[in-house]
Amino acid sequence: MAKKNKIQRPKARRPRGFEDKSSDILRSEARLIEAAFSVYDANGFEPLQTPAFEYADVLGKFLPDEDRPNVGVFALRDDDEQWMALRYDLTAPLARFVAENYDALAKPYRRYQAGSVFRNEKPGPGRFREFVQCDADSVGAPGAAADTEMIMLAADVMKAVGLETGGYVIRVNNRKLLDGILEASGVPNTEEGAIQRLKVLRAIDKLDRLGADGVAALLGEGREDESGDYTEGAKLNAAGVKAVLGFTTASATDRGDTMNTLASLVGSSSAGQAGVDELKMIDAILGACDYGPDRVVFDTSIVRGLGYYTGPVFEAELLADIKDKKGRPVRIGSVGGGGRYDDLVSRFRGQAVPATGFSFGVSRFASALARLNPEQQGESAPVIICAFDRELMGEYFKMAAELRAAGIRAEVFVGAGNVAKQLKYADRRGAKLAVLMGSDELERGEVTIKDLVLGAEMAKAISDNKEWRENKDMQRSCKRDQFVATIKEMSA
RNA sequence: GCCGCCUUAGCUCAGUAGGUUAGAGCGCCGGUUUGUGGAACCGGAGGUCCUUGGUUCGAGACCAAGAGGCGGUACCA
Incomplete structure (x- = not known):
């Protein structure tokens, strides 16, 4: 019974009839x-x-x-x-x-x-x-x-x-x-006659819902609906x-x-x-x-x-x-x-x-x-550039800018967390491609691009975690100066 | 406004005849795994049981009122 004293917090809620739009x-x-x-x-x-x-x-x-x-x-x-x-x-x-x-x-x-x-x-x-x-x-x-x-x-x-x-x-x-x-x-x-005319209009407006008989009742004396509510008619x-x-x-x-x-x-x-x-x-x-x-x-x-x-x-x-x-x-x-x-x-x-x-x-x-047209879908998710090494943030933003200049939606991960977290984020965003560039890639002058959609597809056939983690078939590396072209190719 | 149904975790729900500490699945967070999103396993957070009053030794459960949600109907200048 002796519950710890709880802080009184406001309840996160919105007034009814007002919507958040996704x-x-x-x-x-x-x-x-x-x-x-x-x-x-x-x-x-x-x-x-x-x-x-x-x-x-x-x-x-x-x-x-x-x-x-x-x-x-x-x-x-x-x-x-x-x-x-x-x-x-x-x-x-x-x-x-x-x-x-x-x-x-x-x-x-x-x-x-x-x-x-x-x-x-x-x-x-x-x-x-x-x-x-x-x-x-x-x-x-x-x-x-x-x-x-x-x-x-x-x-x-x-x-x-x-x-x-x-x-x-x-x-x-x-x-x-x-x-x-x-x-x-x-x-x-x-x-x-204005009020009467308005009643006539409203009655006709209900034609598709009530049918001719219901509308006739509303045009005449009035109509009682199933719940017992009575609507005054237009008295024609x-x-x-x-x-x-x-x-x-x-x-x-x-x-x-x-x-x-x-x-x-x-x-x-x-x-x-x-x-x-x-x-x-x-x-x-x-x-x-x-x-x-x-x-x-x-x-x-x-x-x-x-x-x-x-x-x-x-x-x-x-x-x-x-x-x-x-x-x-x-x-x-x-x-x-x-x-x-x-x-x-x-x-x-x-x-x-x-x-x-x-x-x-x-x-x-x-x-x-x-x-x-249910198949018509919205904007595709951006390419996510992982913040692999915080020292390289400047380079990451530069890469993102290059992608945008080529008309590709792109963002640098600015949150907290390791690469696993960042890929999970990219996955949740519905991104098709994630860009990985750490010290290994930097040394070789390369960039790794991972195809998350392909990866998800391949995961279906793999049940062992070690194998899943070591499998790199869903990603490829390219030279830094081929980066934008490769992204374009892979996003097609 | 009027009529009906409903209210237990973020979601979907269980909760025995009124009896200690209110549960499950999914989701979320963390770990196994500090350079890789899935799966699996382990762990964790999260509840004024809508509110108030009543009945009772004892209420999530029974009663009453209120609030909120859903549906119908009316209104919509």
């Missing part, structure tokens, strides 16, 4: 961002970086005289008592930036940005409280041409990350169409439910067919007609640039859950290589999305500032890509 993940995410940035840059977009903190009201949060900030954001009070919060997306900060620098910016202002965003919500599998988004937006362009540009950009990013045509699809819809349908069903296209009448569900299944593979169907569906609604007209414009530009239905389709079942979209909306989806029974590619999910949001900037200025953009979740996209 080198492999970091490298694949960096490649993804680089590919996207190069597409945006080539299209004339400019990079922008905004701070992680914004004033809470800028983010669209009202924090009246409350001690606790609203849930959903990480907020704190500055020393002047003002509420600041970590950004939860990159769009609200962009709206602030544009409004703040409006006169100095050439419109349309088109920028791209990647960075961490923060959401104070319950984390789940694949859902974190900090995650990286990569956005491109176009502010100040009212027409569907700007939306089409974003759609083509999204398709180009898919291509730039190495996806073949058929491996992805951009699905396009238009909020105005649904507004038109709802208007015809008695939901006014005004402020009063039976005809409304039918109209909305009919709309979500109205799209076909051919964009022209879809437009014809929709034109008859929206009838005389002005919002609906405007939506169809925009799709026509989008289709015309896509057609001229050869973005066929194998890359971009019109799909009335995608809506995006957010309330701030006002016009065309779209999602980028990865299609797995596997086909379902009917021979169609299986959906593995949306990796990004975007759309038109005409009211976000005008919040700050009281003057119309139309905007449209595209955003993808970097981690989700990167891990989906990794699932598609």
Whole structure:
């Protein structure tokens, strides 16, 4: 019982929903961002970086005289008592930036940005409280041409990350169409109908998960799930439910067919007609640039859950290589999305500032890509130069520099321990080659290079330690001035 | 927020009916081997048994509350 008095140590742990990212993940995410940035840059977009903190009201949060900030954001009070919060997306900060620098910016202002965003919500599998988004937006362009540009950009990013045509699809819809349908069903296209419209959007968003029946319940009175939780419905009448569900299944593979169907569906609604007209414009530009239905389709079942979209909306989806029974590619999910949001900037200025953009979740996209190509691996481990003799450290670093100059990743062992330790380190790092140069080699003017992969292979056939240690077949020596060339040869 | 499951070593888990000093495998560190990563053998470190309270002569085990984790559902401006 009389345990020795233990020092109270802090427990090494991280807050839930916040992740440490390993080198492999970091490298694949960096490649993804680089590919996207190069597409945006080539299209004339400019990079922008905004701070992680914004004033809470800028983010669209009202924090009246409350001690606790609203849930959903990480907020704190500055020393002047003002509420600041970590950004939860990159769009609200962009709206602030544009409004703040409006006169100095050439419109349309088109920028791209990647960075961490923060959401104070319950984390789940694949859902974190900090995650990286990569956005491109176009502010100040009212027409569907700007939306089409974003759609083509999204398709180009898919291509730039190495996806073949058929491996992805951009699905396009238009909020105005649904507004038109709802208007015809008695939901006014005004402020009063906003909450109801949002409920409709969220219900449609759950189509793939709940099926038509579940969505019908959510569009009507409401729905109770298996755990007994009740979700209030959008309270549409039976005809409304039918109209909305009919709309979500109205799209076909051919964009022209879809437009014809929709034109008859929206009838005389002005919002609906405007939506169809925009799709026509989008289709015309896509057609001229050869973005066929194998890359971009019109799909009335995608809506995006957010309330701030006002016009065309779209999602980028990865299609797995596997086909379902009917021979169609299986959906593995949306990796990004975007759309038109005409009211976000005008919040700050009281003057119309139309905007449209595209955003993808970097981690989700990167891990989906990794699932598609598991064989694609990251950076190869560096050549490890063992610190055999501490007197020769200068020479070791010089050798490492020579390797780097030849484009080979290399490092000198700077830790503690004998050669056995150092080789064990090299092994753990996954290095293919280790360089050994001690007094023997120095005398002969040579360098010993050990092939660790070959050594591991040979070890399988050897069970005796003495034999294993004396076996030198996995290593070779070369003259000091042949060093870099030999490494090159052996790493091939 | 609501519902369910779970919590013993770094990891995966065992722990007999409530009974001294809480175990195993893997991993880690060291040695056999101070110029060679594997294997084998030997040794070692590492635990507030999630926390608090209760029942009991006695709790890792039984009871209660709380915390944390996992899953589902809702929310996600």
